Amino acid sequence: MGAFLSVSEVAGQVDLSxxxxxxxxxLGLVGPIxxxxxxxxxxxxxxVERLRFLCKLRDTGMPVRxxxxxxxxxxxxxxxxxxxxxxxxxHRARVVAQIDALQKDLKVIDWKIDFYTEATS
Amino acid sequence: MGAFLSVSEVAGQVDLSxxxxxxxxxLGLVGPIxxxxxxxxxxxxxxVERLRFLCKLRDTGMPVRxxxxxxxxxxxxxxxxxxxxxxxxxHRARVVAQIDALQKDLKVIDWKIDFYTEATS
DNA sequence: CTTCCCCTTCGAGCGCACTCTAAGTCAAGC
DNA sequence: GCTTGACTTAGAGTGCGCTCGAAGGGGAAG
Numbered sequence: 319m320g321a322f323l324s325v326s327e328v329a330g331q332v333d334l335s336x337x338x339x340x341x342x343x344x345l346g347l348v349g350p351i352x353x354x355x356x357x358x359x360x361x362x363x364x365x366v367e368r369l370r371f372l373c374k375l376r377d378t379g380m381p382v383r384x385x386x387x388x389x390x391x392x393x394x395x396x397x398x399x400x401x402x403x404x405x406x407x408x409h410r411a412r413v414v415a416q417i418d419a420l421q422k423d424l425k426v427i428d429w430k431i432d433f434y435t436e437a438t439s
Numbered sequence: 440m441g442a443f444l445s446v447s448e449v450a451g452q453v454d455l456s457x458x459x460x461x462x463x464x465x466l467g468l469v470g471p472i473x474x475x476x477x478x479x480x481x482x483x484x485x486x487v488e489r490l491r492f493l494c495k496l497r498d499t500g501m502p503v504r505x506x507x508x509x510x511x512x513x514x515x516x517x518x519x520x521x522x523x524x525x526x527x528x529x530h531r532a533r534v535v536a537q538i539d540a541l542q543k544d545l546k547v548i549d550w551k552i553d554f555y556t557e558a559t560s
Numbered sequence: 561c562t563t564c565c566c567c568t569t570c571g572a573g574c575g576c577a578c579t580c581t582a583a584g585t586c587a588a589g590c
Numbered sequence: 591g592c593t594t595g596a597c598t599t600a601g602a603g604t605g606c607g608c609t610c611g612a613a614g615g616g617g618a619a620g
Contacts, residue, residue, distance in 0.1 A: 371547070371551065374544045374547045374548060375548075377540065377541075377544050378541060378544045378545070378548065396558075399555055399558050399559050400555075400559050402555055403552065403555035403556060403559055406548060406551055406552050406555065407552060409548065410545065410548050410549065410552060413541060413544070413545050413548065414545070416541060417538055417541050417542065417545070419498065420498075420499060420534060420537060420538050420541070421538065423495045423498050423499045423534070424499070424531065424534050424535070424538070426492070426495045427495060427496075427499065427527060427530065427531050427534065428531065430492065430527055431524065431527050431528060431531060434520055434521075434523055434524035434527065435524060437517075437520050438520050438521050438524055
């Protein structure tokens, strides 16, 4: 029950392929990830937690370049907390706008569904 | 005050560029659009209405190939109302799931914002 | 010792949805 | 009549986020 996971084990836990996990590391989104004696990646729990949060940013539509910026700030250290907060707050606003737009669009789709339901019945 | 609009006038009314409007026509998503004596597109109000609804489908994440399928059914005629309804109902479910996922992700982002707000204060 | 499988790097390739280019047409304004 | 500018076409190009391929390494099971 080691605390370290291989790339495919991490892929099984977060919604990313092993290929994508390696690519994220190349981009600097995570890591540098520790290696075992054979050079294989050994993800620590904090790496997996980072990835889980990055997935939330990705799933809510944050571009990869903005995720990179966010992680760069983490790597600089605690002095960047304020800028990280700003990034998240402005991203939050975009997510709220996105939800709002989807709810409006859903109303139009529902209206169309009603139309076809009546036409079909 | 003609009822017909040029490609750039339509681009001003729906959220699509003139280039994209011509591309949508090539894909069969709209049209065939009428032409004036010089061969320029003249969009009728029903064309614009079709485009507005297609934008709702696109904005809610429907792939272009599915929009093409939907429009093909419209072109076949009234006998396809049931299948069109099915497409919209299953798409509706995807949109609801999408909103739900965004709301869950938003909670995590809010939690992180709270963390940074406390760390920064 | 051989087989098998997962791992490594790094660059190329892909699918999507546009987005733009080139070469040419047409009508209106000066 | 010439210029300007919006339009036409078909096809090539772009940006994003992966996704895959090739070539090779290492270790554990039989």
